[in-house]
Amino acid sequence: MTNFSHQYSNFDGPGAVRACLRSIDWQACPLGPPAAWPSELSAVVNLMLNSRFPMFVAWGPKLIFLYNDDYATIMGDKHPGGLGQRFEQVWGEIWPVIAPIAADAMAGRSSYFEDLPLMIKRDASVQRAWFTFSYSPVAGSGGGVGGIYCAVVETTANVEARQVQAFQLHLSDTLRALTSSEAIVAAASESLGRATQVARVLYAEVDDERGTFYIRRDWLAKGALSVAGEIRRLDDFGPQVIARLRAGHPIAVADVFTDVFTAPFASAYRAMGVGAMVSVPLVKGGKLIAILSMHSDVARAWHDSDVRMAQEMAERTWSAVESAQAQGQLRESNQRKDEFLAMLAHELRNPLAPISAAAELMERSPQDAERVRRTSAVISRQVRHMTGLVDDLLDVSRVTRGQVTLNQAPQDMKNVVASAVEQVRPLIGARNHRLTLELPPETAQVLGDETRLVQVITNLLNNAAKYTPEGGHVRLTMATEPSQVIVRVIDDGIGIAPELQTRVFDLFAQAERTSDRSQGGLGLGLALVKSLVALHGGQVSCFSEGANCGSSFSLRLPRFEALPEPVERRKHPRLEAADANERIMIVDDNADAATMLGMLLEASGHEVMVENRSLAGLKLATEALPAICILDIGLPDMDGYELARRLREVRGLERALLIAVTGYGQESDRQRAFAAGFDHHMVKPVDAQKLLRIVAGHSVLAGV
Template structure:
């Protein structure tokens, strides 16, 4: 009762001053969340000014930090305030991150918040008391500890339990305090309700004895519900009095406030319990009366014992961790990511580091607090991006990379620590530059080894490709002569059957053979043996027998070269085998051709000299001028026969040339083989009769039609009959037969002459080939007849063959041609040249630069009764033509000053000679030559020597035409 009386007589405290002096940050909100009042502690904690925030909405004054990727402060505060409006009950929020504006930026803050409804007498909510305790430092310690030791699970649970006890304690009301102050409630309910709602322990003491007149629920809970109202401080807290009474007395005496942060106080938590030391944060503020004198003291007390104990434990753990990190070889550091205006990682700041950090990076200790780009402006972007991803996603990463700006390689494990909003990343790493250099050197060594191996493999592949592609047979042996490698050409040369035996056989076995001169080779003379003895490039041409069935004899050129090791010793051999069989045979054939060519040239010279001898003698005889007409005629006949013989030789040569070059054009028509034989017999009859041969001809009764050129086929049969007549001794027998055999017409010429050896038969149809010649050359000929026969027959799609049983047994030549149906009549025979008949004498101009040829031709034309003019120059011939106005011009082509083609064109252009018959007289007689003379304007083409009978007939017809 004494205490109640003292309370009633005590002066009423100034609640406005009390509200302003409360050390806990307090804010009063209207139901629309407009700020109605704040105390000094709130202004200080929120970094604001009272005049700038009163009357404004709380979310306008305190927006979320736009730089926080996941802000939750305003949303959680709004939800709590709305619960208070809805339930009219206090709402305690969990520790919440809510950054505050600091100038143009924001500072990270964490708050422990209680929102308490303030009701009037009718129970209407008039205001909300918002109490916010700044626990940022404590939270940071917790966050740091969480990252260092699995988020400090145990400490988190203890803090959560403490918060739970705090919420329970705050919810207990001291009924006695409420009863004692009921009579004053209406006057002081506003500030008293605020005071009572503050979760910070607050008490009010009056008088010099410091008697308690008021305490809030938080204070009652802290003092374990001691009965202290009306009691002086010494009696209420005897354990703490020795320490704190001097402080209270000084404040009461001086009127100056006092704050004891982390004050050590002995305090019995339970009445009658044992006093223990505790750590408290105590704020004392004097209460002044109306007279300005100190009347009492307001006390705000926060029990920090558990917090300090937790901090001490954290400091101990931090020290242990720092000792651990200082002792490990790996570098350890903590960085803070920095972002640009677009929210992308732009740099990072070094916050902490162990000693190994500076060893591995080479950085000085002064880098702490600086950014990476401050130290290394050229730092690669990937470092910032990688750490930024870790800070943003929380996903740790392990990687190796090069920091070229630092000249080092690092193996890094990066992981986010603490609150994600702090964007701190821990780095555990080591310098692996030496390892990378070793790896690079190893890779380079491996690369060089691989390159060498690949080069060697490529070289082996190239060598093997060259070996297999080589046309010559190649084998590689070891030092003992065993074959280690061979190519396809070797197997083709020796036969596939040998291939399976090679590996077990020595290289000498295939080198066995005889030298080209026929003597066998001794083993020591084998090329392989010679190479293995050290000879550099031995070679041998041998004749071998292959493994084929049946075996084949081949001529092989074998060469070899030694394979030497690094010391120069012979370690093997490379032996090549070139099959030169075809080359040797070709060389032999060329030698045979050269021999036949030489024989042919000798024959040709002989055959040309034979007719030239009587021609020369006849010319000398005529020059004597003593011959009568009969002798002149006889001499002329000799010359004519010999010229005809020479013409035949030249014609044969030209025919062979034209056939071999494909210049023969066949005038194909349906022909009866019986008629071809008859014409050939007619042409050769004089020779047959002269040699007194018996000729028998067998032909079928029905026509034997073939498609061919009559002139050329007659030439073929004539040649065969000529050979039979020449190479059959006098009084011999010749049989000509025409046979029909299905679709084939067979013409056969058989004689009982000298016959042929097998060697002669094998080359009977080769050019320049003849049987053995006698010195008297009695049969004559150039050895080109049968070659011409074969070519002409093949042009007709036929075949020709020769047969002879033996020397002296005669020969048979068989000609086979395709038979055609008898649907068209055989081409009628043409008559020979008509005998000359008298007619008008023609004016003939002869032009040839060969004076003898021109004079002889002029004499012959004059003998035919024509008027002849001779000129040896083309230019003078043009002038002569204008005066003579010739009917016929006989022109040589190879003229010196103007060729015969141009002369003909000019004669055609001159009116004096435009109508003359132009006749080309030339040594060029091929088809293209005839085409060219026609194009130049010539009417006829004669080949030298001129066929005089044909020329006489041409002039006779021209004379008759002129006479009409």
């Protein structure tokens, strides 16, 4: 190639473009040798080459393209081949946009554009870029326009930064009012898709253990193929890609058919219509949970802003989804709690109605002994029912707060089942159920609290009986494994809806199982079962095929291997009422409660004195020296603890039997009562039979 640099000294000097200009065969170029160029072209080229601002010149009817070093960075791999070529050949991909602007300049009209977006092809890929530039006509030697002079700056980085900020604001505004997880993902996917002008944005949930992902939803540009609802294998898309996602790193692939990591798996991408992609992972607890991907149907060079917007969308979306789920769970919990409180009010009002009616009837017919006996029986049954409701509430509260201590010892689960069946048999019989037991021949021993284990099995059997129509079948099976004892309670009752099975053991959830509350109860049994089983190191689960398909509850407890010597239980002889009557003092500021309790004790042959104030009770006890003092704790002038301490200091009352009666039944309340000098602690409403046995027992011991 002939060197024509001597023909034009302005090509001398530093710079890559000058070096290229010196090497061009200008004889073959429409511009001809530089020495023959018109002075106007020479002047503008000289100005351009000596500038540090990106510039180009397009000269003559064919708009031959010349540029400087700073513009060469915009050219990418079009440099140096673009020097001396026709403008429309150099920038053919954007010529339909540029041609009218160039025509205006050649007609003598200047133009200015700020942040004009163009899809340009450089570095072997098509990419979106923005430019601020002006086209100015340059006079030729004949007096007309000889060419175009352009000063240009690429503003892609600034525009993308503003777009990311605008996208962040738009996304925040869009997601702020949404409360549904589905709506959040849909709105965020659409926002990202439109901002990045991709063909598809999809959200996939990953089952990393199975190596699959489920495409929950996708947003599509017009004409794009939906893949929502499909399940795909992770490894079908390249182990290196998935490994990077598992490590928590986003990945951008400009061309899945040539990328070293994705090309061997091109068929999987082709089946989804993917030519280029950006994927952002969600990793929690070291596991890949979800993937957000945006796809182009053709190869595309991704900018940092594309990846940043995808990451921003993923982070904000997942945060919004978690918040929406938490708020939804809170709303659902509050709703269940409200339903529970309404049910609790209903359950408490039910026994109050017959109690109120019975009391009024007794007042009207006090001389009718048979009617009084029958109404008293009604009151006793309803009070026991109300006491059971309150005990259930307190029991589940203590257990769920971890305030229960297990008295653990080796237990044969067959004995536990026998005790539970004994308790539930009246309900089974009342509903005419057929109860079948299938127990193993070998010992099924666990380490646990006998009372609590009986409570667990009883609750499961009660639950089965309550929700199985009359004449149904309840079956209890037990099996042993080397490390477990498995108990199943199976019924052919009303079943459990699939959406309820995941939370049937939660507090307040069971009230939804059926609108039929004819069996009563607060629906706390299964929550109590779950907590007690967990305290024993076991697990409980349920299964039902749906409405009217019955239910199966499975209980798994660790098997106790060592078989210790059988321990003979301590026998507690039943104490019958003694012949001797006792002098008993009752102190309770609830006058009705004190009077009724006094009447009960008097009916058993005891001498009873009643006071409603602590100081009056202390004075009476000092004078009368009762053998037994029954004291309320919540007294107005001096609480029962202090009264008990003072009574112990009275000469002659050192051995008196002190019984605390209170509405507080926590273990801490019991310990405080014993520390104050009480011998017994009873929770209101008082179990009358138990109180009479305590009094009778004191009479027996006092006579020894």
